[in-house]
Amino acid sequence: MLRFVVRRLALMVPVLVGLSILLFVWIRSLPGDPARAMLGQRATPEAIERINKLYGFEDPVVQQYVTYVGRLIKGDFGESTRNGDPVVTTFFDQFPATIELAFTALLFAIVLGVPLGYWAGRRVGGWLDNLIVSTSLLGVVTPVFFLAILLKLVFAEWLDWFPTSRRQDARIEATHVTNFYVLDGIITREWDASWDAIMHLILPGIALGTIPLAIIVRITRAAVADVISEDYVRTAYSKGLDPAIIRNRHVMRNALLPVVTTIGLQTGLLLSGAVLTESVFEIGGIGRYLFEAISQRDYPVLQAYILFIALIFSIVNLLVDVSYGVIDPRVRVS
Amino acid sequence: MTRYSTRFRRIAVLAAVGSLVAIAGCAESGRTGSGDGTGDGGTGASGGTFVFAGSADPVTLDPFFASDGESFRPARQIFEGLVGTKPGTADPAPLLATDWQPSEDGLSYTFQLQEGVKFHDGTDFNGTAACWNFDRWYNTPPGVGQTEDQAYYWISLFKGFAEGELTDSVYESCTVDSETEITVKLTEPFAGFVAALSLPAFSMQSQAAIEKYGAKGQDDPSQSAYATEHPTGTGPFVFESWVKEDQLVLTRNADYWGEVALLDKVQIVPIAEPKARADALLAGEIDGFDLVGPADIPRLEEEGYQIANRPAFNILYLGFNQAVKPLDDIRVRQAIAHAIDKEAVINASMPEGTEPALEFVPEIVAGYTTDVTEYAYDPEKAKDLLAEAGAEDLELEFNYPTDVTRPYMPSPGDTFNAIRSQLEDVGITVKPTADVWDPDYLDKISGSKDHGIHLLGWTGDYNDTDNFLGVFFGRASSEWGFDNPELFSALTEARGLPTVEEQIPVYEDINRQVMDFLPGIPLASPVPSLAFAPNVKGYVPSPVQDEPWNLVSVE
Numbered sequence: 012m013l014r015f016v017v018r019r020l021a022l023m024v025p026v027l028v029g030l031s032i033l034l035f036v037w038i039r040s041l042p043g044d045p046a047r048a049m050l051g052q053r054a055t056p057e058a059i060e061r062i063n064k065l066y067g068f069e070d071p072v073v074q075q076y077v078t079y080v081g082r083l084i085k086g087d088f089g090e091s092t093r094n095g096d097p098v099v100t101t102f103f104d105q106f107p108a109t110i111e112l113a114f115t116a117l118l119f120a121i122v123l124g125v126p127l128g129y130w131a132g133r134r135v136g137g138w139l140d141n142l143i144v145s146t147s148l149l150g151v152v153t154p155v156f157f158l159a160i161l162l163k164l165v166f167a168e169w170l171d172w173f174p175t176s177r178r179q180d181a182r183i184e185a186t187h188v189t190n191f192y193v194l195d196g197i198i199t200r201e202w203d204a205s206w207d208a209i210m211h212l213i214l215p216g217i218a219l220g221t222i223p224l225a226i227i228v229r230i231t232r233a234a235v236a237d238v239i240s241e242d243y244v245r246t247a248y249s250k251g252l253d254p255a256i257i258r259n260r261h262v263m264r265n266a267l268l269p270v271v272t273t274i275g276l277q278t279g280l281l282l283s284g285a286v287l288t289e290s291v292f293e294i295g296g297i298g299r300y301l302f303e304a305i306s307q308r309d310y311p312v313l314q315a316y317i318l319f320i321a322l323i324f325s326i327v328n329l330l331v332d333v334s335y336g337v338i339d340p341r342v343r344v345s
Numbered sequence: 346m347t348r349y350s351t352r353f354r355r356i357a358v359l360a361a362v363g364s365l366v367a368i369a370g371c372a373e374s375g376r377t378g379s380g381d382g383t384g385d386g387g388t389g390a391s392g393g394t395f396v397f398a399g400s401a402d403p404v405t406l407d408p409f410f411a412s413d414g415e416s417f418r419p420a421r422q423i424f425e426g427l428v429g430t431k432p433g434t435a436d437p438a439p440l441l442a443t444d445w446q447p448s449e450d451g452l453s454y455t456f457q458l459q460e461g462v463k464f465h466d467g468t469d470f471n472g473t474a475a476c477w478n479f480d481r482w483y484n485t486p487p488g489v490g491q492t493e494d495q496a497y498y499w500i501s502l503f504k505g506f507a508e509g510e511l512t513d514s515v516y517e518s519c520t521v522d523s524e525t526e527i528t529v530k531l532t533e534p535f536a537g538f539v540a541a542l543s544l545p546a547f548s549m550q551s552q553a554a555i556e557k558y559g560a561k562g563q564d565d566p567s568q569s570a571y572a573t574e575h576p577t578g579t580g581p582f583v584f585e586s587w588v589k590e591d592q593l594v595l596t597r598n599a600d601y602w603g604e605v606a607l608l609d610k611v612q613i614v615p616i617a618e619p620k621a622r623a624d625a626l627l628a629g630e631i632d633g634f635d636l637v638g639p640a641d642i643p644r645l646e647e648e649g650y651q652i653a654n655r656p657a658f659n660i661l662y663l664g665f666n667q668a669v670k671p672l673d674d675i676r677v678r679q680a681i682a683h684a685i686d687k688e689a690v691i692n693a694s695m696p697e698g699t700e701p702a703l704e705f706v707p708e709i710v711a712g713y714t715t716d717v718t719e720y721a722y723d724p725e726k727a728k729d730l731l732a733e734a735g736a737e738d739l740e741l742e743f744n745y746p747t748d749v750t751r752p753y754m755p756s757p758g759d760t761f762n763a764i765r766s767q768l769e770d771v772g773i774t775v776k777p778t779a780d781v782w783d784p785d786y787l788d789k790i791s792g793s794k795d796h797g798i799h800l801l802g803w804t805g806d807y808n809d810t811d812n813f814l815g816v817f818f819g820r821a822s823s824e825w826g827f828d829n830p831e832l833f834s835a836l837t838e839a840r841g842l843p844t845v846e847e848q849i850p851v852y853e854d855i856n857r858q859v860m861d862f863l864p865g866i867p868l869a870s871p872v873p874s875l876a877f878a879p880n881v882k883g884y885v886p887s888p889v890q891d892e893p894w895n896l897v898s899v900e
Binding site for chain 1: 375376488567568588590617803
């Protein structure tokens with residue numbers, strides 16, 4: 012197992028190096044010029060030239076890359092060209108906001124998706140199955156930003172059940188320790204702050220979690236339908252085993268493998284969906300920052316953030332692969 | 346296997362709970378109590394907490410290295426400069442300087458200083474402190490601090506530094522005559538000097554705090570510990586904390602030398618979308634916000650919220666690129682001017698109270714005159730002029746930006762549509778080209794020749810005519826595509842005049858000259874709006890956003 016993990020980690024290195032080169036070249040081939048974006052309407056040709064010189068934007072791309080890697084080796088990812096913030100610091104400051112959101116979305120998707128998929132899978136072709144399958148199709152095709160705006164309009168503006176934007180009401184005056192606002196409220200015993208943060212997470216969590224929910228429902232349904240027709244399930248029933256044990260040990264456990272894989276693959280979807288959800292709900296996470304960085308040609312932020320996201324995606328999928336062994340002994344043996 | 350995994354799960358859960366408890370053991374709530382504060386200070390009344398939303402986070406809290414409105418907003422509360430503005434106007438008024446006298450040649454200025462003023466760290470504000478600030482600006486080390494991205498106002502007004510690439514400085518020296526008087530010497534006359542000192546960029550800052558927390562060597566001065574955690578000025582509010590992307594908290598300066606603030610505490614939060622800011626106000630999450638979208642005004646007013654307008658200090662225009670034929674023909678430019686009904690454009694796309702513009706400066710700027718050539722709405726005359734110029738089948742590219750609202754351009758798409766239909770009415774074929782505002786649109790308009798007629802504008806920084814006319818027409822540019830040496834040199838000369846009184850007739854002349862030359866059509870000065878909850882009192886809007894909150898209260 013250890014050897015497997017080490018090998019996978021080693022494989023990540025060339026992938027990330029390749030990605031960093033691709034990113035570097037791709038970002039610099041975008042139309043538009045970071046110096047002009049920095050200066051906005053105040054740009055004069057002389058000011059643009061001086062900034063290009065100072066930041067080295069006009070050097071050959073290869074030379075820029077060598078400089079970049081040189082700094083990278085020292086752990087220096089550079090500073091945002093928009094506001095001078097060190098990229099690594101801002102990433103870790105904003106990361107908790109995105110994790111909280113992604114976690115809420117995933118929780119929503121799993122808690123609802125797995126049981127729904129299971130019910131549908133047990134009675135394929137029944138009315139419940141048809142209902143769940145057709146509704147989940149709707150979930151897959153609804154764009155994240157559309158759903159986000161719709162939820163906000165109906166539940167925050169018209170019905171006033173939830174707050175409209177941000178992570179927490181400024182009036183709460185919460186103490187922040189970890190920047191995970193829900194957790195912060197718990198560990199400082201500011202229960203109202205935690206509760207407020209949870210209320211702020213619900214709508215964006217649903218908006219972001221709907222597509223993963225729909226996918227999880229469909230995958231679970233297919234897996235359960237598959238397993239349920241296996242001989243060993245029929246045997247278990249016919250020898251009079253408790254149906255609850257059959258459901259948990261024989262059906263769910265074996266159906267879980269593809270479901271876990273799917274959940275792992277959803278991380279990428281969650282992180283890209285976060286860009287839109289965070290913008291609609293004004294959440295100061297990595298998604299919104301990335302969105303702003305793209306429109307402002309903020310090279311250092313784009314490079315580092317996309318690289319970090321790729322790294323997270325790889326690690327999550329490694330964890331998923333490792334978890335196969337825990338769930339399914341057959342995988343461990345091979 | 347089952348037993349193993351269950352045990353494993355139990356251990357994991359226990360470990361997680363245990364670590365949570367451990368963290369909880371050492372984390373303290375940072376709350377100071379009931380939140381209604383300890384109402385001390387001169388007034389005795391407690392004004393509560395004021396939660397205000399801007400459109401973005403400040404870039405830095407050291408205003409010398411900032412040029413954006415969101416960085417200047419807290420700076421107006423924490424800091425003060427030698428010169429302020431008369432409330433509600435752009436005219437200079439005493440602040441940390443009680444009075445000033447220019448020398449006759451306009452090359453030196455003597456300032457008398459307010460006595461008994463202290464910085465938030467307890468150090469004195471006096472002549473030594475004032476001159477230290479001037480010298481600090483002038484001695485900004487070469488590097489990122491010397492780019493227009495940071496020291497924009499110093500570079501654009503004082504031109505140069507002690508060392509580095511830009512050395513031809515308008516600033517020469519600052520002498521401490523006594524602890525209550527200083528003399529600043531300039532290398533050339535600069536009539537806008539006193540008005541320029543009202544910019545937050547030239548706020549007085551604490552030497553002790555900057556020496557302790559400021560950037561060292563080549564480090565980025567806009568991101569030093571001073572500029573993010575320890576900004577120290579003399580203003581009515583003291584910095585308390587700043588969580589980026591969340592909130593900036595200021596508290597009342599109980600030892601303020603002027604009128605002590607009524608509010609106990611101020612929280613400034615960033616909300617990017619105008620509509621989201623309006624939603625947050627309606628939901629009671631904030632007490633007020635800036636940059637109200639015109640579309641949200643009716644719904645806010647209906648619900649009993651206050652809308653406050655800033656006097657317009659901006660200009661929106663339709664620019665002509667004379668590098669594109671036949672826009673170099675004055676008759677074609679005049680024809681387009683006669684084709685446009687400014688009132689209709691305003692009704693279609695700007696907030697109520699917006700007046701049509703006569704020239705390229707708003708009314709409250711020195712040198713404004715009503716005695717300029719006007720081009721009345723007259724479609725027949727427009728057609729005749731086009732025929733005369735042999736341009737009956739005129740086809741024009743019309744550039745406009747998307748994804749943007751600016752104070753001078755609240756709704757560019759609607760403005761475009763209104764003008765487009767008017768141009769089509771006189772037989773001009775319009776080829777619309779839309780681009781994303783920043784950087785694509787700006788790149789195309791000011792960085793390339795590839796555009797026809799376009800929408801653009803400007804918001805004034807402080808009361809100086811050169812800050813409008815000089816910005817637009819001070820030199821040949823690819824935005825306008827013309828070369829008019831007569832106009833360029835007139836503007837250079839006007840800028841060098843020693844006093845505003847001498848400048849006024851000259852700028853009036855230039856305004857007339859510009860409106861005859863007609864490089865573009867000034868359209869309007871839309872009024873920018875703020876919105877407040879019904880219980881907010883005492884907010885005085887300023888054309889240059891010089892809005893200290895010491896008189897604001899939440900009842």
